[in-house]
Amino acid sequence: xxxxxxxxxxxxxxxxxxxxxxxxxxxxxxxxxxxxxxxxxxxxxxxxxxxxxxxxxxxxxxxxxxxxxxxxxxxxxxxxxxxxxxxxxxxxxxxxxxxxxxxxxxxxxxxxxxxxxxxxxxxxxxxxxxxxxxxxxxxxxxxxxxxxxxxxxxxxxxxxxxxxxxxxxxxxxxxxxxxxxxxxxxxxxxxxxxxxxxxxxxxxxxxxxxxxxxxxxxxxxxxxxxxxxxxxxxxxxxxxxxxxxxxxxxxxxxxxxxxxxxxxxxxxxxxxxxxxxxxxxxxxxxxxxxxxxxxxxxxxxxxxxxxxxxxxxxxxxxxxxxxxxxxxxxxxxxxxxxxxxxxxxxxxxxxxxxxxxxxxxxxxxxxxxxxxxxxxxxxxxxxxxxxxxxxxxxxxxxxxxxxxxxxxxxxxxxxxxxxxxxxxxxxxxxxxxxxxxxxxxxxxxxxxxxxxxxxxxxxxxxxxxxxxxxxxxxxxxxxxxxxxxxxxxxxxxxxxxxxxxxxxxxxxxxxxxxxxxxxxxxxxxxxxxxxxxxxxxxxxxxx
Numbered sequence: 001x002x003x004x005x006x007x008x009x010x011x012x013x014x015x016x017x018x019x020x021x022x023x024x025x026x027x028x029x030x031x032x033x034x035x036x037x038x039x040x041x042x043x044x045x046x047x048x049x050x051x052x053x054x055x056x057x058x059x060x061x062x063x064x065x066x067x068x069x070x071x072x073x074x075x076x077x078x079x080x081x082x083x084x085x086x087x088x089x090x091x092x093x094x095x096x097x098x099x100x101x102x103x104x105x106x107x108x109x110x111x112x113x114x115x116x117x118x119x120x121x122x123x124x125x126x127x128x129x130x131x132x133x134x135x136x137x138x139x140x141x142x143x144x145x146x147x148x149x150x151x152x153x154x155x156x157x158x159x160x161x162x163x164x165x166x167x168x169x170x171x172x173x174x175x176x177x178x179x180x181x182x183x184x185x186x187x188x189x190x191x192x193x194x195x196x197x198x199x200x201x202x203x204x205x206x207x208x209x210x211x212x213x214x215x216x217x218x219x220x221x222x223x224x225x226x227x228x229x230x231x232x233x234x235x236x237x238x239x240x241x242x243x244x245x246x247x248x249x250x251x252x253x254x255x256x257x258x259x260x261x262x263x264x265x266x267x268x269x270x271x272x273x274x275x276x277x278x279x280x281x282x283x284x285x286x287x288x289x290x291x292x293x294x295x296x297x298x299x300x301x302x303x304x305x306x307x308x309x310x311x312x313x314x315x316x317x318x319x320x321x322x323x324x325x326x327x328x329x330x331x332x333x334x335x336x337x338x339x340x341x342x343x344x345x346x347x348x349x350x351x352x353x354x355x356x357x358x359x360x361x362x363x364x365x366x367x368x369x370x371x372x373x374x375x376x377x378x379x380x381x382x383x384x385x386x387x388x389x390x391x392x393x394x395x396x397x398x399x400x401x402x403x404x405x406x407x408x409x410x411x412x413x414x415x416x417x418x419x420x421x422x423x424x425x426x427x428x429x430x431x432x433x434x435x436x437x438x439x440x441x442x443x444x445x446x447x448x449x450x451x452x453x454x455x456x457x458x459x460x461x462x463x464x465x466x467x468x469x470x471x472x473x474x475x476x477x478x479x480x481x482x483x484x485x486x487x488x489x490x491x492x493x494x495x496x497x498x499x500x501x502x503x504x505x506x507x508x509x510x511x512x513x514x515x516x517x518x519x520x521x522x523x524x525x526x527x528x529x530x531x532x533x534x535x536x537x538x539x540x541x542x543x
Contacts, residue, residue: 067093070181077175078515078541079223079522080529081189089184092132092156093177094118101127102134106163109267110134114170118177132156132173134166145225146190149173151182164269165190168223175221175541193467195436195488196521197226197270198514202253203233203284205447205495209257211503213264218511220268221542222518227265228334228490230275232320234283234304235498239327243319246288258327273392274328277336278317279306279376289316294342296351302341308376309358318383325387333384334413337377337397342369344420363403370421371404373397378407385409392436396422408432415492416440417471425470429479437467437489443517445510448497456491458512458538459531465516466524491517512538 070091074084099121102111108124111134115122118132127133137159140148144162147169151157158169172189176182198219200207216227231238236249239258253261265272279294283304286293292313294305306313325333345351348369359372381391392411396419399406408431415438416422428435437443442465446453467486468475475481491514493506501509515538519527527534 067095067181070183072183072185075172075176075181075183075187076179076537076540077172078534078538079519080527081172081187082523083188084183084185085188086183086185087152089152090154091181091183092151092154093181094120095130095154097128098130098132099123099127100132100134101125107134107136107166110163110167110170114174117170117174127155127157129154132158134170135159136163136166137161142188142190145194146188147172148189149182149187151184151186156182164225167220167269171221171223178543179537179540191223191522192524193483193486193488193521195226195490196224196518197228197488197490198224198510199228199230199438199490199492201230201233201493201495202238203231203495204235205498205503206236206238206249206251207503209253209261211507212261215507216261216265216268216270218514218542219270222515223522224514224518225269226271226273226488226490228273228275228492230277230334232276232284233281237284239324241320241323243323244285244288244316247285249284255327262328271330271332272328273330273332273334274324275334275336275392276317276320276324277334277338278380279308279313279373280304280338280340281336282306282317285316285320292316294352294355296345297353302352305341307355308372309355314376314379317380321380321383322387325384325389331388331390332392332411333387333389334392335377335380335384335397335410336394337373338394338415339396339419340373343373343399367403370399371402374399374402374404374406377410378404381407381410395425395428395435396420398423398428398433400427411436413438414470415444425476426479429476429481429485434484435470435486437470437486438492439465439470439472439489440492441472442469443489443491443513444494445492445506445513446494446496447506448500450496455509456513458514458516458535461513461516462519462527462531462534466520468524488521489517511542515542 070093072086074081100111100115101123102108104124112122135157138161140159140161145164145168147158147160147165149156149158149169149172156173158166160166160169173182198215237247238249238252240252240255241248262272281304286306292306292310294302294307296302342348342352342355349356352369355369355372359367359369363371377393377397384391390411392413395412395414396416398412399421412428412433412435414425414435417424425435442456442461444453445456449455464473467489468481470476491510493510512535
């Protein structure tokens with residue numbers, strides 16, 4: 001909270017003179033065209049300081065005029081604000097003497113960031129008419145990422161129960177200013193899904209650290225909060241390693257660069273999720289350790305697959321998990337588990353008899369290769385849990401009908417129904433599992449468009465997709481699809497043909513799809529804006 005201070009007579013005079021001298025106002029930047037939202041805001045979030053009177057001009061003079069009033073309509077933002085309760089009054093735009101005010105402590109960084117964005121000075125308080133004030137309200141309803149923006153008497157107050165909510169409130173204020181101003185009244189907003197983000201394949205294509213940082217800033221403006229980094233695959237291993245330096249590709253991110261990325265993400269309230277995919281997609285590791293490669297009955301190497309019957313395979317993967325868990329402090333670690341070559345064979349037991357024998361020895365006479373793979377996944381998940389993190393894995397690594405069951409603590413990332421072993425999402429939900437949505441029909445941006453993939457369009461996502469559309473084009477027919485069971489989703493960039501697009505082309509190509517994903521995860525209801533209006537708005541709020 002802001003602290004009350006006593007002004008000396010001399011400082012009060014100086015403040016009056018300064019207010020009289022600063023006459024410039026910002027130009028109106030646009031007019032909202034949408035009406036109010038359909039639900040009223042709940043509660044009052046007025047600043048405990050009250051609304052200070054605007055400084056008066058010396059006797060015999062006329063006070064500097066404020067900026068023109070803001071139309072009393074829902075501001076134009078991406079994603080759209082969920083609820084607005086209008087009130088009579090001028091609204092707010094930056095004007096002479098305006099500041100961003102936040103108390104010393106956790107909100108100071110948020111205040112300084114918004115002040116820089118709006119080109120205003122920052123202060124620790126108290127707030128006056130004309131200012132934007134940021135405040136934490138621990139008991140405020142709506143969840144940690146919720147916020148309220150109240151505009152009264154030419155003052156804006158942003159309140160939230162947590163820093164993340166305050167940050168999202170500042171993004172709404174910034175976008176509202178860019179598209180016309182903050183209207184008089186109370187904006188109440190919160191995300192529908194707790195996981196909202198972007199997945200980047202940096203293994204098959206090297207992306208520089210500054211390019212990734214630019215995507216983080218773009219995500220933050222869209223109120224996205226999760227960046228997945230797939231940094232190990234057959235074509236490359238792209239982060240510096242101290243435990244196994246022999247596996248690292250020549251082009252890679254240093255640990256110092258990764259720490260810089262993670263630190264920036266943290267300030268933007270984004271969690272970075274590392275992924276080391278196993279037991280498939282480990283080609284870069286196997287190149288340095290050929291003795292661990294999986295071979296079929298005829299001795300042919302299974303590309304990218306590690307031999308899960310070899311104890312050395314688990315040792316090296318666990319070394320890497322422990323090393324990178326310390327580098328990425330977030331709550332998740334992705335274990336991959338998709339497209340293991342042994343399980344893509346028509347008859348895994350006949351094609352890989354050594355794995356079949358290892359499965360029977362470990363899990364009994366009825367065990368099959370899928371049970372050995374499931375045991376591998378469970379063992380890696382146990383390592384992740386021992387490090388205080390929640391494991392994630394791709395849906396085609398979860399098999400049914402075996403003697404070994406995938407651990408219920410592993411969060412399913414549902415991407416496809418096309419692979420062998422990929423069951424309908426309804427089955428996973430029926431088992432009581434949570435599913436994160438990376439539907440390859442809508443959310444897969446695959447460089448070069450191989451295997452009938454087509455670059456996703458923002459319009460198609462905006463019009464047709466929602467969190468419940470996990471597979472194909474239809475939502476899950478029955479069962480729970482709320483945030484507790486489908487906690488969100490990510491747009492995914494996969495670099496199967498890395499030279500098909502430059503990094504800049506990728507950034508341009510995902511711009512509108514990412515904005516559309518942000519909208520549908522923040523509010524899964526059918527959007528109020530038309531697609532052309534939304535697409536134009538993305539250009540206005542992202543400068």
